[in-house]
């Protein structure tokens with residue numbers, strides 16, 4: 001029996017009955033005005049599991065775009081992945097843009113990876129609103145590199161709203177979290193001294209954790225604490241460590257390397273001694289691995305700390321045999337390569353931190369630093385505290401994490417505590433670890449009272465890095 005209803009006559013009970021009786025629902029829909037059908041579709045409410053979708057599928061071929069749109073809207077409530085091809089067909093081919101948008105929104109509702117290729121195709125649609133719907137659906141999967149890459153391409157989309165949403169959701173967010181990461185260092189690295197080989201230790205350090213590295217690596221075989229089979233092997237070792245230092249350094253931050261040419265004394269009077277130009281041999285591979293050369297500072301000591309090389313020449317005064325006594329060491333200053341200006345790094349810090357980190361009073365304005373060397377009863381080549389103080393003050397902010405992969409007696413750690421920075425030290429000789437314990441024990445700490453120094457064996461460090469202790 002043909003019966004038409006005005007929408008005002010349609011009760012909630014009738015709608016519930018229709019929902020449960022598909023055949024009756026179909027008959028009902030065949031006889032109603034567009035207005036009534038739209039009313040019913042708007043009031044359909046939740047659709048239980050087991051709801052028969054035939055009546056709604058029938059409406060997809062209705063001539064009224066609002067009916068088709070609402071049919072899709074209701075079908076989407078079923079979250080039935082088998083409907084994905086149907087929705088896609090409407091999304092690409094319906095004449096009405098409100099139907100197409102609703103179909104894209106229905107696809108987005110699935111939150112299922114199967115929909116990704118469909119939505120990616122829809123990013124090419126001419127209607128910016130269809131594209132925006134597709135973006136919305138894809139943002140859920142923006143952690144996937146391929147999805148992210150597709151979305152990033154839209155930065156050049158002619159529509160300003162699309163550009164804006166991509167900027168905000170992908171670029172802006174990235175920058176925000178990146179800035180956060182720039183200032184903060186992982187807590188587990190703060191104020192620790194690790195007893196182990198730095199090559200192994202660095203494997204467990206996350207990318208971009210460190211603000212500043214200042215170190216003086218072993219001097220090839222010039223002193224008694226390290227033996228390499230060849231100079232090449234020594235350089236390869238340093239290359240592998242500094243590559244890792246590069247990885248763990250934050251964008252645009254500094255690496256200050258203290259080295260100098262060394263001399264391996266001659267075996268006997270029949271042989272000559274050999275000079276190794278360490279800083280010059282290291283420099284090319286640092287540039288290649290992504291460090292930008294910034295400065296060379298010459299550390300001048302009032303007198304040579306190695307044996308006098310002048311005695312022979314002083315006597316005979318014959319050319320070519322001149323051998324100056326070296327009273328300098330190099331501080332090579334590098335910055336992790338970036339297209340960002342130094343200002344970008346500075347702006348990441350709060351006004352209070354910048355103010356607190358200002359280098360006040362007199363300071364050395366040239367690249368020649370006169371600093372007395374320090375002699376230590378245990379370690380033969382320690383940094384003077386003043387050298388660490390200057391490097392830390394010039395190249396880091398209060399609260400930063402400073403790193404020394406070849407810590408020796410741990411002078412950098414002492415300076416860091418005094419200057420309210422955190423430190424991360426690695427040293428592979430036990431006797432020097434004991435020395436660090438002694439040295440750091442002497443420093444009174446007002447800063448970081450909640451984060452006292454921890455001495456860790458390599459296994460403990462690995463567990464700590466994995467959150468196990």
Ligand SMILES: C[S@@+](CC[C@H](N)C(=O)[O-])C[C@H]1O[C@@H](n2cnc3c(N)ncnc32)[C@H](O)[C@@H]1O
Nearest residue numbers: 197198218382383406407408409410411427428
């Ligand atoms: C020139 S000293 C550093 C001195 C230090 N700047 C100071 O103020 O005491 C180099 C240090 O690197 C350490 N070392 C050498 N190879 C290492 C490695 N593979 N891992 C960790 N430390 C290492 C040596 O034991 C030595 O103490």
